[in-house]
Amino acid sequence: MKYRIAFSLVMIGIFIACATKTLPPVVFNIPTRHIDYLNEVKPLLDKRCAVCHSCYNSPCQLKLDSFEGADRGATKRAVYNGSRLRSMDPTRLFTDAQSTGEWRQKEFFSVTDSKVSGELNDSIMIEILSHKIKNPKSVGEYRSEANDLTCSENTDELAGYLEKHPNNGMPFGFPALKPEEFAIIAGWLVQGAKGPDATRQKVLITPKASDAVAIKQWETFLNLDDAKHAMTTRYLYEHLFLAHIKFGTQTNEYYELFRSKTPPGEPADLVATVRPYDDPGVPRTYYRFRKIHSTIVEKTHMVFTLDDAKMRRIKELFIQPEWLQTPHTVGYDAKMSANPFVAFEQIPPRARYQFLLDNVNYIIMTFIHGPVCKGQIALNVLNDHFWVMFVDPDHDLSVANPAFMKLHSDKLRMPIEAGSDMRVFNALTDKYKKDAVEFYKARQDYYTTHNYAGLGYEFIWKGNTAADAPLLTVYRHFDSASVHRGILGNLPKTMWVVDYPLLERIYYALVAGFDVYGTAGHQLALRLYMDQLRVEGESYFLDFMPASRRQEFMQSSYKGIDLKKIDYYSSALPTKISFVTDEPNREFIEYIVNRHIMPATNIAFDAVNYERGDVAYPGLPDQYETTNEYLKAFRAISKPGTPFFLLMNDHNIK
Template identity: 40%
Template sequence: MVCHGCYDAPCQLKLEAQQGLERGASKDLVYDGARLMSADLTRLFDDARSAEEWRDKGFFPVVDPEQPDDGVLYRMLELKQAHPLPPRGPVDKSFDFSLYREQQCSTQEDFADYAEDNPLWGMPFGLPGLQPEEHQTMIRWLENGAQPPAQPALTAALRREVTAWEDFLNGNSNKQRLMSRYLYEHLFLASLFLEADGEPVWFRLVRSRTAPGEPLALISTRRPYDDPEVERVYYRLQRMPITPLSKSHLAYRFDAERRGWYQRNFLDPDYTVPELPGYQQEVAANPFKSFVAIPVSSRYRFLLEEAQFTIMNFIKGPVCRGQIALNVIEDRFWVMFLDPDSMDPELDGAFLARESDNLRLPVSETGTAVDLFAWRGYAKSHDRYQKAKVKYLSQQLNRSNRKIGLNSLWDGDGNNPNAALTIFRHFDTASVVKGFVGDTPKTAWVISYSLLERIHYLLVAGFDVYGAVAHQLETRLYMDFLRMEGELNFLMYLPPEQRQKLREYWYRDAPGFARDHVFADSELMREQATDLVFSSDDPKKEFLGTMRQRIHGATAERFDYHPAFTVENDKALDSLVAGVGAHNSFLPQVSIVSVIGGEQPQTLTLLRDSGYSNIALLFLEDERRLPEEDRLTVVKGFIGEHPNLFFEVHEKQLPLFAADIAAMQSEQDWKLLRERYGVARNAPWFWRLSDQFHQQLLDNDPFYNGLLDYNRYLGNEARATQ
């Protein structure tokens, strides 16, 4: 499972569920940067109902119930036992660990040729084989039919809870039905959990042709807002027999308390829904039209209540491999939110309704490159909206004689830790955690309601991982606008004379077309004062430091390594954080460090924040790299679902480890560091350390944590991905 999950599972062999094993593998790619037309959908649990239907879609079996020892999985495991990796030295050069390597999807019929050509390529691929007793357990399981462990029946209490949810989500009034449609379009990727004796039971929210109490008849469409082609949609909970994988795990609590909050937030307010919206594309793909009847405050409060989850939908959802999607953001930045009771125009329902046409998002109409021709229309609509927003906000500020101040930022109502987030980009993956983590970042965002909603419908509800390259490019280009909005909202809290200077720094060497923005060029941005008083020559740092203390949970104490180590080791780790420079560029994006020697191992994560002159362009990322601006964020515990490397360091060696990192100047220095502290792919203790990390993750939180992914673990590369 640490190699085979999500959309980028090799050969689409997804092993986090029994249905994935039974489906088998395919030679077709999900991530295909050269795809000129949309591909057929192959979503597990959605696009076929049986192994036979998957065979019709080109999937081939990897287990053989009639002759188990002839199955692909059985023979892959045996191949590794017959040809283990050498326990020392570099991994054989025949291995290609790059993400876009040519797939070798061997079938039962051609396995003999595969084994002869690639004797070292057994499973686990490019990692140590199983211990003999573990291998025999797997072999016996395959010989006995590869049956899944029995799934315990739902208790009477859980059955009552499922019934209560399905009754709640399928009320007959227009108000109830519109609420449920809104919830579905924001929760369709969620790993919903009901709790039973301290353990999670997993479900997902689906659309069904059948009402509660009847067998579920799943409605599968390309997007969650596509026409279900039935007179009445029913929202049901489908039990998910999965093992959570951290890279795609979007845990979301579903219980009576949550249901009561939905009632108070969506149904108790006094408003009417005269008629339900249809599913025409121009309405369904635009949440500012389809959900105009729901008060903006209710919609925004829903998104804020679990803001980390809301953001994680586009971080973890369709983007298992998303360099193009993610090179639109910095490697680390902090996120705040406008207060839901502020005077922001985006909380004025009438204003959003008037501007709903200009708030439309790119939607793939044809599934071909023709869609790109519509791009300029979306860009012009965005500009018109920004002009209207500037005019509205200027009028409001002038009329009330007010200035922008701290009270316009959400503080979590004093008890919600979702009010401050840190987003990390790891080249082509990303993570989001609660609190402000690390030193003052290069950039920060302030997110408003419409910005948060548009991000969701651009990158989650409306994003098609099977879409043509035109769809991917269109999405990436529009996300530039949304990033700039978040940045510009943040700049409004700084002194006017600092705003343009800081933005110029963020967009060094970027061409004008890549940084032009209506709001950035407005008189409001150039001249509107803030009521904040600054006392230092670094207002960005001062302001973010103030917010770190003001916003509930922003101090992110659970990631603070200082209480876990001695003063000497704290100083060593502090030096890593303070040491900005090209020496950090040798390290990979995500390194997990096991610090041994104490009563029990301590775990650290080293995260590389790569320096760029700007992130305003789609291509030529390497040309904009500034290794001399690279820095490290060091945290206690785990951040990042795709570790690139494990280190094992004795606590007495931590100062030397930090000094060795700071002293790196060449590929040879990096090689020596890995040999001294790194855990190579072929290290005999690799799986022991992997088990240790997973046990720590699950002990810390069995609801929100899952298994790590090793598809980006380093091989013999001279240095990490830039």
């Protein structure tokens, strides 16, 4: 018996010795003055926290770009989960719950509440900030997508994590808060972490007078009752639901377009659906605007301007032309709504395509900056660097002959019609990808039949106005990407030519229909589908190349891969262009930029990085005193295969 007691005492001693130390409350003198959230706390959170805590992939879904986000707190439920077998309920701030109590029911916990009061505070926020001050060194690796972080729900969990990772206090991988910065946050926390009062909150969310006038004008237009306006507005909304809308005013404030159960002039009652084309569940919805009062961050900032010129253009494209059918409203059948070629078939495709081209920088940016855009989920279907151009509407056969798209509408179906709960097995059957391949081949054959002489430069859209973006550059960096108007960098290994059916499918598959809260199967299906859309875009560019070189160019982008496995289907068209060099791809793009694109767009080659076919790389300058000399040096070291350090010299080193 005494041996059992002794053994138990030893085990208890070991357990006590190994137990995680608790985090004591942080001692902080209560400030004698009020710490103001808007004037003191928010600017500091914007400066030190919002860059990470402001998007879908905010750690623990803790968003610190607004008081509502800080008050909502954090959750253990990850938005990006590549192994999710069932879709999760969406947790979009300002959309899927409207109060702190509602967020608590959705498994969010506070990071600002303290169980002790007075000069003591043990909130998660103050503990993890204080820990960084005590352990300021950055040791080891700090990755932006690190998967060994914590979403501690209480200080006991946080203590265990920090014991294992003593250098992982916040800000993660960055210097600790300065004493005066910590004093502001800690003071705010010990005073109860209050937000703006009702009066100041009303100012935050209320549009300025000039914007209010514009809002009334646009809400009147967007909510007109006739079928033509109703279907036009539905199409616009499905493409603008992610936009940060700027009116033609000088306020520099942004708004969101949303669906409401109540008409303009009444308090908004938001329709919260996963997708913009989902059934709203009410007989009539109204399109309304609400002011964005959270901090604007680059990774979600996709600006779309609604001004008088845009109103005239929308009327010119959608309202004035005769439609293909007598205008009528359509319902929200799940499969039909997920296929814009069916849902909006009554609207002339010329109007739809021209609207997308007018705003193509924004359209491409939505799938680069939208929720799909993260790491392995979708971005790695893109090359690191490529240029995009577009088929001119006057030469797009799907625009000229809408019956072609109607004939193949079943092949234009996308995985999004299956909703958010697709199984991985069903995704691997490639049903929708096979449909896309069949459409791609039919499209290639259709163009061959109608353009037997080949495709010329006139098939590339040159832009209509100085503000247009007939050429775009896309850069990808594993889990982030960017889109830029014009062409940047040197000649990429691949380029895309995009027509209307391809552009619309890219948008609906990766933006309107993508559910970041969906299953692994849903996301895998779209990943595979986008693989095929990429092949299409690359293939349509190669249709302008000499027929004898197309296979070679495609193979150079897919080294070691049998092109049959990616379903590459080369057009039977000859080239209409008489190339004179051995680099037809370079010759093609230089003609497009120098002689074809509308000059008023001011699109030109990258002065530093682009190597013209007839211009050699310069040598290093002898001195570095002017901007041009530095640019010359950058040009010299940008030559492929040039080792940077071997070209450095000490002309300017004192």
